[in-house]
Amino acid sequence: MTDVLGRRGNLPAETSTFMGRAEDLAEVGRLLREESLVTLTGVAGVGKTRLALKVAGERSDGAWLADLSAERNGALLAHTIGAAIGLKEQAARPQEDVLAEHLSGRRMLLILDTCEHLIGPCRALVGQILRAAPDVRVLATSREPLGLPGERVHTVRPLPVTEEDCDAVRLFRERARAVRPGFECSDAVVRLCGRLDGVPLALELAARRLRALTAGELLDRIDDRFSLLAGGGRTARHRTLRTAVGWSHELCTPEERLLWARLSVFGGTFGAEAAADVCSDEQLVNVPDLLARLVDKSVVIRHGQRFRMLDMMRDYGREWLHVLGEERLLARRHREHSLALRRGMRHPRRRDVGDPARRPESSRPHPGPGH
Template identity: 85%
Template sequence: MIDALGRRGNLPAETSTFMGRDEDLAEVGRLLQEESLVTLTGVAGVGKTRLALKAAGELSGGAWLAELSGERNGALLAHTIGAAIGLPEQAARPQGDVLAEHLADRRMLLILDTCEHLLSPCRELVGQILRAAPGVRVLATSRQPLGLPGERVHTVRPLPVTAEDCDAVRLFRDRARAVCPGFEPSDAVVRLCRRLDGVPLALELAAGRLRALTAGELLDHMDDRFSLLAGRGRTGRHRTLRTAVGWSHELCTPEERLLWARLSVFAGTFDAAAAADVCADERLRGVPGLLSRLADKSVLIRHGQRFRMLGMMRDYGREWLRAIDEERAVVRRHREHSLALRRGMRHPGRRVCGDPARRPESSRPHPGPGH
C-alpha cells in the first residue's frame, strides 16, 4: 500500500539500539508469513512494541502502525486506524466498513499497538478487516490476546539475566553509556538486572539514574523501585514503572486486583492449591480461574502448572495489600501454609480478614496507591 505521500509505511525511525531477541524476531517473522493475525503479549514494559516494530521493519512490503494507547473510545477505533494509514473520513458510512473496503485489495502489515483496553472493539474490527482483506496481516501488541479464531499468540518474555555478557546486561550497558560514556558492567550491574527481572523498561530507567547513583546504590534502593525508576518522557508512554504496572492494574476486575494483592506474599513460584490456601476466603472465591485470568492479562507468568510474579508486579501488589490493611493477615496465612507443607500437611482455605462485609479497597476503579 502506498499513501498519497508515496510512503509504503509509517514506522518510526529507530532512536536506540535494539538488543537481543533473535529468537523472538525469527519466530514473529515466521508467524507473520503463516498467519493473518499475530498478537504479542507480555508483562508491562517487556518490549512488545519495540519487538513488533523491529519485526515489521525486517519484512518486505508496507507496514503501517496505529498507536492505540491514547484512544479510549472503542467506537472511534476505525477512525484512529484510518487516520494512521491516511484514509479520509467518510461521514455517510460506518468507518469500519470504509476501512475494510479500502484494505480489501491491499497487501500490507497493519500493526495495532496497545490493544488491551479496547479488546472487544479490536476483536470485532480486526475480524471484519481480515474477512474483507485476505492480503492484510495484523500484528497486535496487547497484555492479553484478542481472542479471535486463528490468532497466534507469541509471549514476549523478559531478557535473561545470566552473566555480564547476557542480553539484559548488554541493554543496560548500552543505555548507561548514553549518560556515562565508557561505562562497563560489574557484578553489581548483573545483580541489579536480576532484581529488575530483565524487564527492558526497568533496565532503561535504572540506567538513566546513573547520572546520580552508582549501580550499587541503585541496588540499595530497590525496596522503593517505583520512586527510584520514575523516568521522564522520551516518548510519553509508560515512562515510569508505576504507570506501566498501574495500567495493568486498572485493566483488572476487583476480584483480580484483590488476588494480585494477596499473591504478593509469594516470593517464588506457587501452584493453584497454594494460592487457594493462602488467598481464598468468602470474599475471594474461584482462585484457580482467577489465576488463569491474571496469567492471560500478563500479571502472572506461567511455568507449567505453576505461576510466578515478577518483582515489580509483586511490589505493586504489596502496596495494595498494605493499603487495604490485609498484609499482616495474609503474611500469617502464608507462613502457616509453608509450615504445614514442611510437616507434610495442608490447611484448607480459611478466611483472610475478620470482617467479610468490609468492601476491599482493591475493588476501587483507580489503579493504585500513589498513582
C-alpha cells in the same frame, strides 16, 4: 500499500540499538507468514512495541503503525486506524466498513499497538478487516490476547539475566553509555539487572539514573523501585515504572486486583492449590479461574504447572496489600500453609469464613499507590 504521499509505511525511525531477541524475531516472522493475526503479549515494559517495530522493519510489503494507547473510545477505533494509514473520512458510511473496503485486496502489515484497553472493539474490527482483506497481516501488541479464531499468541519474555555478557546487561550498558560515556559493567550491574527482572523499560529507566547515582547505589535503593525509576518513558503511561504497572492494574477487575495483592505474599513460584488455599475466602471464591485470568493479562507468569510474579508486579501488589490492611492476615495464611505442607497435610488451611470482609473501597479502580 502506498498512501497519497506514496509512502509504503509510517514506521518511526530507530533511535537506539535493538538488543537481542533473535529467537523472538524469527518466531514472530514465521507466525506472520503462516497466520493473519499475531498478538504479542507480555508484562508491562517488556518491549512488545519495540519487537513489533523491528519485525515490521524487516518486511518488504509495507508496514503501518496505529498507536492506540491514547484512544479510549472503542467507537472511534476505525477512525484512529484510518488516520494512521492515511485514509480519508467518509461521513456517509461507517468508518469500519470504509476501512475494511480500503484494505481489501491489499498486501501489507498493520501493527495495532496497545490493544489491551480496547479488547472488544479490537476483536470486532480486526475480525472484519481480516474477512475483507485476507492478504493483510495484523500484528497486535497487548497485555492479553484479542481472542479471535486463528489468532497466534507470542509471549514476549524479559531479557535473560545470567552473566555480564547477557542481553539484559548489554542493554543496560548501551543505555548507560548514553549518559555516562565509557561506562563499564560490574557485578553490581549484573545483580541490578536481575533485581529489575530483565525488563527493558526498568533497565532503561535505571540507566538514566546513572547521571547521579552509581550502579551500587541503585542496587542499594532497588527496594523502592517505583520511586527510583521515575521519568522519561515512551508514552505518558510509561514515564515511570509505577504507571506502566499501574496500567495493568487499572485493566483488572476488582477480584483480579484483590488476588494480585494477595499473591504478593509468595516470594517465589507457587502452585494453583497453594494460591487457592492462601488467598480464598468469601470475597475470592474461585481463585483458579482468577489466576488464569491474571496469566492472560500478563500479571502472573506460568512456569509449567507453577506460577510466579516478577518482582515489580509483586512489589506493586504488596503496596496494595498494605493499602487493604491485609498484610498480617495473608502473612499468617501463608505461614500456616507452609507449616502444614511440612507436616504433610494435603489441605493445609480451612477457608477463613470468619475473616472480616474487606472494605468496599479496596476494590475500586485506582492508578496505584503513590499516584
